[in-house]
Amino acid sequence: MNNISVYLEIEDGIVADVSLELLTKGRSLANKLTCKLEAIAIGFKLDGIGAQVFPYGVDVLTLADDKRLFPYTSLPHTSILVKLYKEDKPQIALMGATSIGRDLGPRVSSALFSGLTADCTSLEIGDHEDKKAGKTYKNLLYQIRPAFGGNIVATIINPDQRPQMATVREGVMKKEVLDKNYKGETKTLDVAKYVSDSDFVVSVIERHMEKSKVNIKGAPIVISGGYGIGSRENFELLFNFASIIGAEVGASRAAVDAGFADHERQIGQTGVTVRPKLYIACGISGQIQHIAGMQESSMIIAINNDPSAPINAIADYIITGNVEDVIPKMIKYYKKNTK
Amino acid sequence: MCIVPFPKFVASEIVNRKYKLMYNYMGLKIVVLAKQVPDTRNVGKDAMKADGTVNRAALSAIFNPEDLNALEQALRLKDKYEGSTVSILTMGPGRAAEIIRESMYRGADDGYLLTDRAFAGSDTLATSYALSCAIKNFPKVDLIICGRQAIDGDTAQVGPQVAEKLGMPQITYAEEILSCSKDKITVKRRLEKGVELVEGKLPMVVTVNGSAPECRPRNAKLVMKFKRAKTVSEKQESSQDYINLFDTCPYLNITEWSVNDIKADADWLGLKGSPTKVKEIESVVFQTKESKRLTPDDFDMESLMRELISNHTIG
Numbered sequence: 001m002n003n004i005s006v007y008l009e010i011e012d013g014i015v016a017d018v019s020l021e022l023l024t025k026g027r028s029l030a031n032k033l034t035c036k037l038e039a040i041a042i043g044f045k046l047d048g049i050g051a052q053v054f055p056y057g058v059d060v061l062t063l064a065d066d067k068r069l070f071p072y073t074s075l076p077h078t079s080i081l082v083k084l085y086k087e088d089k090p091q092i093a094l095m096g097a098t099s100i101g102r103d104l105g106p107r108v109s110s111a112l113f114s115g116l117t118a119d120c121t122s123l124e125i126g127d128h129e130d131k132k133a134g135k136t137y138k139n140l141l142y143q144i145r146p147a148f149g150g151n152i153v154a155t156i157i158n159p160d161q162r163p164q165m166a167t168v169r170e171g172v173m174k175k176e177v178l179d180k181n182y183k184g185e186t187k188t189l190d191v192a193k194y195v196s197d198s199d200f201v202v203s204v205i206e207r208h209m210e211k212s213k214v215n216i217k218g219a220p221i222v223i224s225g226g227y228g229i230g231s232r233e234n235f236e237l238l239f240n241f242a243s244i245i246g247a248e249v250g251a252s253r254a255a256v257d258a259g260f261a262d263h264e265r266q267i268g269q270t271g272v273t274v275r276p277k278l279y280i281a282c283g284i285s286g287q288i289q290h291i292a293g294m295q296e297s298s299m300i301i302a303i304n305n306d307p308s309a310p311i312n313a314i315a316d317y318i319i320t321g322n323v324e325d326v327i328p329k330m331i332k333y334y335k336k337n338t339k
Numbered sequence: 340m341c342i343v344p345f346p347k348f349v350a351s352e353i354v355n356r357k358y359k360l361m362y363n364y365m366g367l368k369i370v371v372l373a374k375q376v377p378d379t380r381n382v383g384k385d386a387m388k389a390d391g392t393v394n395r396a397a398l399s400a401i402f403n404p405e406d407l408n409a410l411e412q413a414l415r416l417k418d419k420y421e422g423s424t425v426s427i428l429t430m431g432p433g434r435a436a437e438i439i440r441e442s443m444y445r446g447a448d449d450g451y452l453l454t455d456r457a458f459a460g461s462d463t464l465a466t467s468y469a470l471s472c473a474i475k476n477f478p479k480v481d482l483i484i485c486g487r488q489a490i491d492g493d494t495a496q497v498g499p500q501v502a503e504k505l506g507m508p509q510i511t512y513a514e515e516i517l518s519c520s521k522d523k524i525t526v527k528r529r530l531e532k533g534v535e536l537v538e539g540k541l542p543m544v545v546t547v548n549g550s551a552p553e554c555r556p557r558n559a560k561l562v563m564k565f566k567r568a569k570t571v572s573e574k575q576e577s578s579q580d581y582i583n584l585f586d587t588c589p590y591l592n593i594t595e596w597s598v599n600d601i602k603a604d605a606d607w608l609g610l611k612g613s614p615t616k617v618k619e620i621e622s623v624v625f626q627t628k629e630s631k632r633l634t635p636d637d638f639d640m641e642s643l644m645r646e647l648i649s650n651h652t653i654g
Contacts, residue, residue: 011532071535074499074509099530103511106496110464110503115615118494128618142618148379148491153621161614201508202539205525209533221653245653270493278652299652300628301643314628317643321635329635333644338654 003036003060004029005090005163007081008053009100010043010070011209015052018096018170025123025173026094027057032125033139035091036060040084042077044070050186057178059185066191068200071207072100075199078107083194085112090163092141094123097167105167115158116165117143119269121172121292128157135159141166146269146289153288171217171273214264219248221278224267224294227254228283228304229323235260238282241327245334250274252290268293282323286311303327366422367519369413370477372470372485372501373406373427373442375435379490402438405486407554409547412516413484414446414555420519424448428473430458430466436570439593443565444557449590452570455597457605462613463492467500469608472601474505480542482519487512487546498546508539511546570595 004026009016023039030037036059041049046065053061064080081104085093093108095101097119109116122144128137141164143156158164216222223238235249242249251261253268267274269289279297284290286302286309294300295314302315303326312318319326377398410427417423427442429435430453439450453473461469474480483502488495495511502509514529517536524543528535529550567584569577570593574585585591598605606612633639648654 073537074511078503099512099528099532102495103499103509106463106494106499107503107509109496109614110467110500113464113614115462115464115613116496117615118492118496143615147620148377154617155619155621156615157618158614159616202510202537204535204537206536207533208535209530278647312630315630316628317631317633319633319635319639319643326635326640329637329640330644333637333641334648334653337641337645337648 002089002091002162003038004033004092004094005038005040005085005088007093007095007101007104008039008041008049009096009098010041010046010049013045013048015041015049016096016098016170017175018098018101018168020053020056021170021173021175022094022096022168023053023056023058024176024178025168026092027178029092029123029125029141030057030059033091038062038088038090040064040081042069042080043072044068050184054182054184055177055180056175057182060187061184062187062189064189064191064194066195068195069191071204072104073200073202073204074103074107075202076195077104078111079196079199080189080191080194081108082111084189085163093163093165095165095167097169101167105165109165112161112163114161114163114165115156116167117145117156118167120145120166120168121269123166123168123173128159130159140164146292169269169271169273214248214262216248216250216265216267216272216274219274220276221245221247221280222250222267222274222276222294222297223247223280223282224250224252224284225255225261225282225323226252226284226290227258227260228285229255229260230283232260234324237324237327241331244331247278247280250294252284252287254287281311281315282327284311285309286314366424367416367420367481368477368479369416369423369425369482369484370474370480371406371410371413371425371427371442371447372483372497373410373429373438374403374486374489375400375429375431375438376403376489376491377401400434400437402441403486403489403491405488405490405547405549406438407486408549408551409484409486409545410442410445410447411552411554412513412545412547413482416482416516416519417446426451426477428470429453430469430473433570433572436573436593440565440568441557443568444562445555446558446561449594450568451594451596453596453601454572457598457608460610460613461608462615463494463496464500464614465608465612467497467504468612469598469601469603470497470501471504472603473596474501476596476601481521482524482541483507483544484516485544485546487548495546498544502544505542505544507542507544509544509546510537510539513545513547514551516545565591567591568593 006022008019038060039058040062042064124142143166147154250267251265256266269292273293275296277298280301300315301317302311303319307320378401413425425447427450510526512528515527517525568591
């Protein structure tokens with residue numbers, strides 16, 4: 001009872017990275033709260049799921065296996081989670097901030113009247129004192145996220161309602177196997193008791209899923225452009241530099257919103273989180289929501305016109321100048337010194 | 340048990356044509372949910388006060404971008420299915436009537452402003468409760484369309500939560516509503532990793548992605564027609580010169596609803612009705628690193644590149 005529950009996202013029988021990252025986080029929260037870690041798999045042909053998730057320290061795996069549960073649709077997955085949460089009363093429920101988690105989470109939270117915080121960048125356990133009501137709450141989930149377009153960071157709590165629900169984007173938490181021989185228990189649900197025919201009013205009639213062509217998350221070097229780059233054409237300079245040094249190109253939200261770069265390259269709270277060994281920020285001022293997605297880079301170089309750009313605070317090297325002057329020089333001296 | 344199989348590759352064009360013929364004369368009642376938001380994308384240096392709170396006065400208020408994409412989808416259905424109407428529903432302060440007029444200039448038929456002090460401090464769940472009560476005020480609604488998320492919160496929660504509160508199914512991340520009839524709606528969804536074509540029954544809640552077509556511009560005739568559209572509060576504040584106009588032209592009245600008008604329970608609104616609480620807000624001060632400042636001159640650039648190469652950061 002009162003465990004931590006993680007909803008598993010599954011495609012082609014493979015558990016998504018974001019779910020494994022949440023299991024890793026869930027395991028450490030469970031240790032702190034001395035409770036169990038549960039995982040819920042809803043889909044079809046789920047035989048291989050246990051072997052994938054137990055090494056992350058899952059104590060209880062619940063399977064809802066039925067042909068009608070794949071591909072994902074909102075209502076049957078909501079019905080199963082709502083009923084399961086009512087039965088098992090988890091204190092914390094986590095899911096990926098993906099197109100599935102962001103469709104499912106709000107609906108489940110509305111049905112349970114439990115609060116949900118989207119796109120958390122950090123989850124911690126802490127206490128809360130409500131001075132007005134004279135109440136103290138122990139061991140709440142602090143759901144921490146940038147808000148207001150990334151200009152502030154808010155800590156959100158759900159003092160009274162359970163489960164405390166949060167979604168987290170892929171790459172924000174680290175994925176780490178706990179013990180490859182970890183053993184948990186598997187429970188199989190009688191799906192018919194959890195869904196009704198009326199849950200299947202929306203059906204998927206065609207589906208094309210593709211693996212993303214851009215792999216920013218795994219790139220050892222990321223060169224990122226911001227609004228200061230000025231145009232899609234100017235981004236070519238970054239692509240050119242990237243191809244020479246073996247890097248991927250990322251972008252800030254402002255650059256993506258302005259149409260300079262594609263959405264899949266967006267780095268930050270509402271994009272991808274990266275931890276490369278080198279991050280080169282070009283023409284990026286450094287809003288919190290961007291910094292949330294790259295601050296754990298081993299080394300950061302900031303190139304900016306503005307000597308007081310906020311990003312400089314976290315940079316190892318600050319180059320004050322025009323990107324179009326600096327990058328060609330970097331290319332020139334890279335080539336000169338690697339020959 | 341009725342199991343709907345997933346027939347592959349239904350040609351959307353054929354689907355389109357068939358429904359156009361069958362349902363051309365049945366009007367849809369569409370409600371678009373929209374929000375006026377601070378323009379967080381163009382935040383200047385004065386957007387934050389010294390104490391770390393947001394300086395709202397320094398931010399302009401705009402029509403939430405994805406709600407404009409949603410409005411366009413609604414207007415396209417109105418164009419396609421004769422007799423359809425598009426109503427705008429928004430919750431906010433009196434000033435939010437601006438986005439209702441903006442919607443009328445682009446083709447919406449009428450507007451409803453949900454405004455009451457009791458709404459202040461609502462989280463997404465309390466907001467969704469209020470909106471769902473307001474929607475129940477409409478005699479008949481076939482389709483509720485809204486933007487996927489608002490740029491001030493980026494939560495994407497209100498659409499699905501409104502759907503749940505109304506007991507309606509939902510289709511999120513819509514890029515295009517391909518067809519919509521009395522008993523069937525076909526929607527193309529744009530997901531992070533692909534595209535899906537889904538089908539469902541009305542009534543339905545659809546949330547629209549920013550990748551959907553942009554909203555049409557203002558129509559000059561409609562601007563002329565609706566430029567004096569006002570809420571009751573705005574009428575009271577304005578001069579009385581053309582007050583009779585609102586009786587002769589009822590379409591100029593923007594409906595204003597309070598908590599009582601939508602028969603909402605105050606316990607479920609505002610801070611009280613919000614399960615999530617903000618414990619703390621910080622304007623982030625970064626842990627300042629010991630950084631090295633460089634100039635773009637050749638000497639600095641060459642020594643930087645040499646250092647990066649020699650410590651195997653690159654190359």
